[in-house]
Amino acid sequence: MAKKSTTELTLKQLLAPKYWLTWLAMSVTYIVSFLPWSTKQSLGKVLGLLLHKTAARRRHICDVNLQICYPEMSQAERKKLTRQHFISAGKGFLETFDAWYQPASKLMPRVDCDSQAVVDKALEAGKGCILISGHFAPLDLCGTLIASHLDLHPIYKRQNNPVFNWVMEHQRKKVYSKTIERSDMREVLKSLKLNKPVWYAVDQDYGRKHSVFAPFFGRQCATISHIGRIAKMTKAPVLLLDYGRTETGYTYRFTEVENYPTDDDVTNATVINQLMEQAISTKKEQYLWSHRRFKTQPVKGDPSPYNK
Template sequence: MADKSTKDLTLKQLLAPKYWFTWIVMGVTYLISFLPWQAKQTLGKYLGLLVYKLAKKRRHICDVNFKICYPEMNAQERESLTKAHFISAGKGLLETFDAWYQPASKLLPRVEFDSQDVVDKALEAGRGCILISGHFSPLDLCGTLIASHLDLHPIYKRQNSPVFNWVMEHQRKKVYSKTIERSDMREVLKSLKQNKPVWYAVDQDYGRKHSVFAPFFGRKCATISHIGRIAKMTKAPVLLLDYGRTKTGYTYRFSEVPDYPTDDDVINATIINQLMEKAIENKKEQYLWSHRRFKTPVNQGDPSPYDTM
């Protein structure tokens, strides 16, 4: 059963003094969202550089991930890519508030999108479709932009901050006809039955219980196993959603995932990870390298690669 949402909490409940600072921060981000696009890109760059200086633990996680995924990189190259990642993440944070507070129409002229026919074809059978993607820094904004063309139902994870989560859920409700908390499988099946695209970001470690181990950049890691099962159960086609930031705006496109699913969960997870690798290749800095992608060891009890600092 899905966890209880915070979107039904009243403002009175969330106006307690312990939440005041968070509300002030949310107010500032609302004002920032009205800045010109290029100004926000510049501000996001310097915000990212500030976090890069302060977030030693996250820098370490990035470095470990680069050692695993790009063993040919030297220390200087890893440091340069880590810094670029934080800059991209800073921009992505401000883009999130753009997605929440500003109409998508303001940024649509900056979007390159040319694969609506792929989605239309996938929906012809009336079984909906499953969109899979990775976690890249402009995720929230690109989702909002895509929703201008497509009635997609994204899967999301609730945040720890009640105020942040309340604002997030209320603002997303203005963009999407429906959002689905990641544990709510009943709503996923209902959306597919209604011939809607359901959007999963498939590249995070959700632990041993919900995963199989499949190679990602040559190293086995916990990869969610239920995408193939849902596709097999519903016969919904699976599409790759590849999106990202360019120098002047954003790009996103869809492509079919052929020969998917198979009858093997590990093969299905391997296909997903290979697709993520290809999506990452031409925009490495935008990927969420500060996530502990390899935190669950194949052999239970083995140390995490992130344990040493």
């Protein structure tokens, strides 16, 4: 069953003293969103370096992931990439609030995209299309930029903090005609039936129940299994959405995934993971390595690689 939206909560319910610090933080990020782009990039770097120094657990997760995915890297190389990752994540944190509070038109001169025709062609059949991507630091901002010219319906995960989630859902309603909580399969099918692009970020571990195990950087990894099933059921084409930050702005590309889906869930998951590997390879520091991508083990009961 889909989780209920927090937009139904009233402001009175969210103004309890326990939420005051969150509201203060939201106010600060709103003000910061009006600063020049270059200034916010510099502030994001400072924030990222601060997190790198203080977020020991996330730093450990990042290092473990890099050991698994790039065993050929030296310790010094991993430390350098971990630092770069936190800098990118700090920038991405501020970019999220650009996506929420600022019009996409402000950043459009900084955007590079020449593959809109790929999406237009995919929608010609009237079956909608499924966009798949990974979690990179400028996810929210690039989503807002894409939504300025494409009526896409993103899948999202409800956040634990009700104030943060309330603000997120309200602001995203201004950007997207529809957002879909990740467990709401009925709404996914409705959107595809209306010939809309549905956007999945497919590279997180959602547990054994919703996954199959397929190789990701050479290691068996819990990978969501229903993308291929949805594509097969609806005949919706699947497109890779590859996006990221450049030195001067942002870029994104759409590419059709050919010969997909197959009749085998593991083969479909393997294709998805290979596409994610390719997308990561060109911008390693922007990938969210601090997520526990390998937390679910193929053999139930085996210890997590993140255990110290």
